[in-house]
């Protein structure tokens with residue numbers, strides 16, 4: 080089902096800084112030197128811990144916060160400089176959804192979605208048509224006359240999404256929109272956001288503290304820490320080849336591949352004297368991700384490979400595998416060369432006797 084189509088707008092952060100006055104004098108620096116280009120029609124995740132600056136960054140896109148330095152451009156327009164009608168125009172093009180939904184409890188589903196259109200002065204006939212369409216798009220046509228208190232969390236977020244889309248925005252901001260939902264409901268809401276992105280082409284910028292959300296929906300990701308972007312790129316590249324320790328720590332819970340406890344306990348950083356095995360992580364990426372490379376390596380090199388843990392996952396609709404193996408330490412170089420020649424990444428985790 081397609082409502083009136085819109086096209087996404089680019090969002091550009093150009094050397095953005097933001098500080099707040101501190102109680103009792105001085106300044107708190109919330110963001111510093113933020114440069115990031117969000118392409119029109121993409122879904123970008125901003126991930127960071129509490130207090131990293133995510134909300135401040137997001138709120139600059141609709142002018143709820145103004146940068147102290149640098150510029151934020153939405154569809155080429157400078158949000159920080161915009162005032163009056165120009166700012167209202169930008170805000171109409173930027174919808175937002177929230178962790179706690181922010182619905183009006185005294186209004187029905189229909190009336191909540193209609194609110195931004197009433198404010199914009201649209202006729203009631205046009206409002207009815209647009210709202211019915213949006214309520215159907217988010218799958219709530221049967222519940223249009225219900226009040227928020229009569230809805231589940233997932234249904235409330237669907238109302239929030241329909242309301243955010245009412246003014247046919249070019250950008251949708253999501254402020255931890257699935258953090259208050261259970262995992263199953265989170266999946267259905269993320270799928271709805273993906274469908275909306277695909278059907279309407281609007282740009283989605285979402286903040287989260289969960290890499291699983293990024294994996295499931297975003298094509299790009301920026302990792303933010305203490306007000307700085309420490310790493311950004313395509314979700315696939317970040318998942319398969321993270322560089323920064325913060326990114327690695329966000330990923331450790333989500334790639335789901337860890338050493339079994341009895342091996343982790345024995346693992347040493349340096350090779351022990353005597354016979355030993357090297358433990359390595361192999362990241363299978365791209366077209367070779369599902370190839371039976373290990374079997375091939377074992378046969379071609381006559382090498383005994385022990386598989387310790389592993390999984391194949393999908394990121395941005397592309398497979399990547401994560402395998403932890405051990406091989407005889409004396410022949411580990413041969414194994415690494417073989418894998419690298421087949422375009423796979425390896426990382427030495429340590430040694431066991």
Ligand SMILES: Nc1ncnc2c1ncn2[C@@H]1O[C@H](COP(=O)(O)OP(=O)(O)OP(=O)(O)O)[C@@H](O)[C@H]1O
Nearest residue numbers: 099100107109127128129130131132133134135136
């Ligand atoms: N209005 C404000 N006045 C003073 N300091 C602020 C204000 N808003 C944010 N800050 C400070 O800026 C920093 C970044 O806050 P921000 O809310 O953007 O982080 P966050 O990553 O969204 O955190 P959370 O996930 O907990 O919401 C924090 O140190 C915070 O205390």
